[in-house]
Amino acid sequence: MGVRERLGESFFTSRVDKVVAWARKWSLFPYPFVTACCGMEYMAVSSAHYDLDRFGAAFPRFTPRQADLLMVVGTISHKMAPILRRVYDQMTEPKWVMAFGVCTCTGGFYDNYATVQGIDTIIPVDIYVPGCPPRPEAVINGIMKLQEKIEKMKQPI
């Protein structure tokens, strides 16, 4: 029998993992791990002018247990590294990590004894947003790229 004939255009069909992916990509709860000057740029991104709510990613959670996007914003020193690792470990699955700014991507120009040369030496990173600091547009681009990534990935339910 034709369900479509009986109910018309009042429904659509999909797959569960696609629906979950859609829900996850539009409700990213970021945890801002802000350590340095990139934090100013993070504030610009997260305030009304750039309106991250368009991407469902505007509502920062200040506990890692409620967040699913770890935004590492600013230089990470060796002394800070165990704390970052611990915050990452406290987040519940599924979780994603954004390296915000060139210091978190590679260490940036802090090629010295104190700075971690890229946070990917400590925790897995899903999206890199270089820049010193990155423009809000670059961060939004990063979030959109991350959304694409979330959409395509296998969804553990």
Add this chain to the structure above:
Amino acid sequence: MEASEHPAVPKLQQAFGDKILDVYTFRGDVVVVLDRSVNVEACQLLRDDPDLLFNFLMDLTAVDYLKFGREPRFEVVYNLYSLMKNLRLRLRVPVPEEDPVVRTVTHLWKAADWAEREVWDMFGIRFEGHPNLKRILLYEEFEGHPLRKDYPVNKRQPLIGPKN
């Protein structure tokens, strides 16, 4: 101010004689170089003399003169200020590499506590009598003293990451 006009200079010279190694003016600041055997006594005199009253330790830091080929290698620098008399004075205390120890001035100025810990952290100069001489900026497992000029620029400390 010229060194000859500074009221602290004759008092220090009278009290410590040949322990005062040099007195000069650099860009308007009077600098006194003195032997490390009298650093605490000189600081005490500068702080307590009623004509000087250097009650404010503005900064305490160190210099590594390795690439200058100078002996001794290190120098601990005290920047003093007298709020009552509006005077400034810089003390330089040479410290040899093989025995990098200076007596602490934490009992004279509380501000010296963290500054001396930072000098220990970065230069490895110990402060005898300091109440809590441990690293302040770096972590305890850190090997070496990174502001020494012979600390390798590319040296990485293995803390948690394999590549660092």
